[in-house]
Amino acid sequence: MDIQGSQFHLLNGPADWGACIDTALDLPLREAGAIEPTPELSRPDSAWEYDSGRDWLRLRRDTARFQQALRTDPLTPDARRGAGRDRYGTWYWIDTDRRTIRHREQGSRAASTWWTIDDLHLHCSCVTLAGGRFGSVTSCPPDPARLVGLTVTTRHYLVVGYDGPDGSGLFVFDLHAGGRPERVTFGAAPFAPWDLADLPDGGVLVLDREHGSYWQLDKDFRVAGQENARVGSFADLAADGALTVRSYRTEPSTPGWALANADGDPIHPVSIEPGPDDTVLVLESDPATGYSIVSCFDHDALIWVRPLRDIIEVIDLDDPDHVSRRISLFAHDFAYLTAGSTRPLESPLLYLADAQGDQVVAFALDPATGELVARDDFLPLRRWAARGLVRADSTLWYDFGERWIEVGVFTECRFAGTATLVTALPAGGLPGEPFDSQLPGCVWHRLLLDALVPSGTSIQIEARAADQVEVLTAQPWLAQPAPLLRGGGSELPWADPWRDQRDPQNPAAALPDGLGTVELLFQHVVGRYLQLRITLAGGGRASAAIRSLRAWFPRFSYVQHYLPAVFAENDRAETFLERMLANPEGVLTTLEEKIEHSHLLLDARTARDVDLDWLGRWFALVLDPAWAVDRRRFLIEHVDAFYRRRGTPAGLIGMLRVLFDPQITATDVFRIRRVPATYSRIRLVESFLTRGPGLDHVRQAAHRFVLQVPRCFEAGQADLANRIVEQSKPAHTAFTLELYDSTFVVDSARLGLDTELGDSRQFTPIVLDRTPVAAGYLSATWPFDITDRLVSDRDRLPEGPPL
Structure with missing residues (x-):
């Protein structure tokens, strides 16, 4: 009211x-x-x-549909050749001849050839023995006809599929160690790789399009399988009470997990991705139907199926009437980004690349039912070379010629x-x-x-x-x-x-x-x-x-309250006078309301952000515009507590904590001791409390203190802390500013007050021209910095009696 x-x-x-x-x-x-x-x-x-x-x-806001005017040939599944990026930002992909792997290092202006099939025979030592003589025999490397599918695992292996007259399999390149690839074969089992996808645990999913199945390899490239538990073997108790154990088939003789629809008929997939909750997502795009189908599998068990028929409502950017229509999505490739990814959109989301319009459509996915909710964000793919969508660095990438760029949200919208x-x-x-x-x-x-x-x-x-x-x-x-x-x-x-x-x-x-x-x-x-x-x-x-x-x-009504009754009697036709006087009423009532509620300006909790500087001047506070609003409100709200402690250790450290600590509460701001190091980064040490010989040390340390701030402060923060203490300390005291690197000194540091025991985050690997020598350490060089490999002369077996 x-x-x-x-x-x-x-x-x-x-x-x-x-x-x-x-x-x-x-x-x-x-x-x-x-x-x-x-x-x-x-x-x-x-x-x-x-x-x-x-x-x-x-x-x-409608989903805009981008029509690529330069494309004349429709996208086909054969255009997808596989690609991946390693942890150092280098991209790898299969070239158009399907016999060459191209790569482009981060910061490089051009791509180059990284490996070809011809390299398999450069070091071949095969010999032909005649006359039945004894000799060493080595098997010739396979002669694959083409490379199919490529990915880079989280453990820094590059895996590429191949097929040819000598059979099909996988080449595994160790991107740390380099050298020739290792070959993974699948024995007598039918195997024809088509698409590869990396798993979060370092494994690989391999889609066999020809045989309608997929394989799952663990981080050591063993094929995952399952068998019934035997008596006496260790096993996990499943939800239904059955005992099952996981096993790995090093020489598989049976096909991979079959991909079939709800009727048991085989499907014709084109892409595979790891899905939510350790499931597998498979994309099926059949030109005969005109739309794609996304299926979710747990091993060979079908969880749900989601046809993309009439799934999104779009508009044409060139349509002046912006008439929307519902279309089916025929996808060329897809990718699933898990929670924690923020680009191009807040995940988890399922991204599908439209084979017709060179754009990506994002869907919110219900893992349990497979229900898809289309996002209306416009994600165009400019001059897409159609090698595929790649998950890397918690975001989504696509190929632009021989470059790789992030999928971005186009800012222009249609409503x-x-x-x-x-x-x-x-x-x-x-x-x-x-x-x-x-x-x-x-x-x-x-x-x-x-x-x-x-x-x-x-x-x-x-x-x-x-x-x-x-x-x-x-x-x-x-x-x-x-x-x-x-x-x-x-x-x-x-x-x-x-x-x-x-x-x-x-x-x-x-x-x-x-x-x-x-x-x-x-x-x-x-x-x-x-x-x-x-x-x-x-x-x-x-x-x-x-x-x-x-x-x-x-x-x-101003007419009824402030004018004689004769004015109201003669103001019946369209109530002109009533409406005219409502204009000054609206202005005056607003002013009267501000006067009536002026007490709100004097409370730091209710004052507007723009009025905080004015309110602070009532207490002789000059607030830096760079300070966060909540910090300024806290300072004004507790100004009496700051003035009561002005010049004391609690007052000095409280002022600094308001500005620099990640979170602030009235209880902890003025507390000097027993403040967790994970909470406060500012410490004040009175010199007379440090250990020293006799009374002479106390006399010399009187009225002196040390202000300790972490070296991880941003540029200028330490100088700001120094200026604040210089203006707020008593005039007869003196202090020095120290960084954490020089705080732990015998007979000077106090354990639990200005130091603590635990893992240090102050020392980091030295980066040339960036890291101070006293703030870093020389990290191990290759290959001793590899954490997920056994390295000779670093990882030793424990000494013991000879066998």
């Missing part, structure tokens, strides 16, 4: 907006999928969309053209329910919206009111004036509804164009109950957005 006695009804947040009715579907927004899209409504027909990241309601909603009808009879004034004949006053109205967009408001709910639905809609942007911000005293949109380093900076609070004065809206109809319109390139809505009632 404001100072004039007016109140407001509020719509704010997904719960309130979800109760509004989409007029096109005659459904609440929450049931139309506009608030939280569900798998059943992955692309709802509703033209509304609630952006939870910004907490506002806007027009639905629905228009959408209309109406607020929910009051049920009648319940006090305080939305848009019930509980006043018969109530004159509704103003409507204010915290909204974004970019250029080319608009918000249109219509209203109707009545004293009975049954009559309300029969009333005609009355068009209201276009809402105008308020110059003074929100009408709520000292409130900032756009705090999250401001620059934290400069909260006084102006908001972006079109962002703010807009208002209109209700025209001829009289009755106890109110209903609003809101329409958002735009040209497709942008969308207006509404964060919150406030409908004020009843109108405080």
Whole structure:
């Protein structure tokens, strides 16, 4: 309630907006999928969309479909040849001749040949023996016809498949040790590699497209299998009580795990990826069907199947009418990024590369059911060479000629053209329910919206009111004036509804164009109950957005309160005088509200960010604009505690902790002892407390202290700490600033106060021209820095009696 006695009804947040009715579907927004899209409504027909990241309601953002004008030949599965990146940023891929592996090192301006099939015969020592004489015999290397599929494992092995007249198998290159590849064969089992994918544990998935199966190899390239437990063997107890043990078949004689659909018929996959919860995702793209199918397997057990028929609703960027249509997705390749990845989008997400439009479509995946919810982010692939999508460095990459670049989100968006909603009808009879004034004949006053109205967009408001709910639905809609942007911000005293949109380093900076609070004065809206109809319109390139809505009632009449009754008697036609005096009323009421609530400015918890500097000057505090807002609020809120401790060790260290510690609480800021090192990085040591010989040491150490800061401070932070202590310490004291590297000195350091026992993070491997000598150590050189290999002369067997 404001100072004039007016109140407001509020719509704010997904719960309130979800109760509004989409007029096109005659459904609440929450049931139309506009608030939280569900798998059943992955692309709802509703033209509304609630952006939870910004907490506002806007027009639905459509998925744009990019048409590659330069491509003349359609993408075929044969274009996929496999690629991977090692831990040092070097890319490897199979060349067009399928006999050569190309590579491009990080920072290199051109690619080069890394290995070819012809290299197999360079060191061949085969001999032909005649006359039955004895001699050494070595087997000739295989003569593969082509290379098929490539990946780089997390343990830094490059694995590439091959097939030829001598059979099929895998070549394994140790990227640490170098040298010739090791060959992995599969015995008499049918095997024809097609696609390879690395596993998080260092293993490899191998897709056999020809035989409709896949193989799983562990980090030591043993083929995973399963057999029943024997009596007396160690085993794991499964969920159903059965005893099973994992085994590895070094010489497999049976095919890999078969890939079949729900009817038991074999499928024709084109790509394989590790899925969630140790499952395997398989992509099937059959041109005869026109859409792809994603299947999830646990070994040979089918978990779920998800056809990509009519899966996304897209628009053509060149369509001036931005008419959307639902299409099926025919994918050329896919990739699954697990939780923790932030590029190109927050994961876990399933990315599928469209074979028709040279773009990637991202889907949120339900691991249990396989339900896919399409994201509306536009992820184009510019001049894609179609070797495939590659997971590397927790993000997604694609090939651009002989370069590899990250998949990125294109910033230009397309939105629905228009959408209309109406607020929910009051049920009648319940006090305080939305848009019930509980006043018969109530004159509704103003409507204010915290909204974004970019250029080319608009918000249109219509209203109707009545004293009975049954009559309300029969009333005609009355068009209201276009809402105008308020110059003074929100009408709520000292409130900032756009705090999250401001620059934290400069909260006084102006908001972006079109962002703010807009208002209109209700025209001829009289009755106890109110209903609003809101329409958002735009040209497709942008969308207006509404964060919150406030409908004020009843109108405080200047005519009735401040003018003689004769003016009210003669103001019946269109109530011109009433509406005219509402303009100064709106200005004066806002000023009176700010005066009435001026106490909010004097509380650090409620003051606006822009007013903190002003509030700090009341206490002779000069706040650095570079300090975070929460730190400035904490400093002002506890200014009395700082002044009571001014010049004391607790006061000095408390001031520094407010600025530099990762988290701050009133309990720990002023605590000198027993502060966990993982919490506070600032230490103050009074010199007289250190061990020294006799009273002479105490006299020399009196009024002296040492300020200790970690070397990991950013540039300028140590100097800032030095200036703060210099200005805040008592004038008769002296101090020195030390870094952690020089703190542990016998007879000077105090265990548990300014030092601690544990793993040190202060010393790192030395980087030339970057690391101070005293802050680093020389790391082991290759091959002694390899942690996942046995290295001769480093990893020794324990000494013992001779065998």
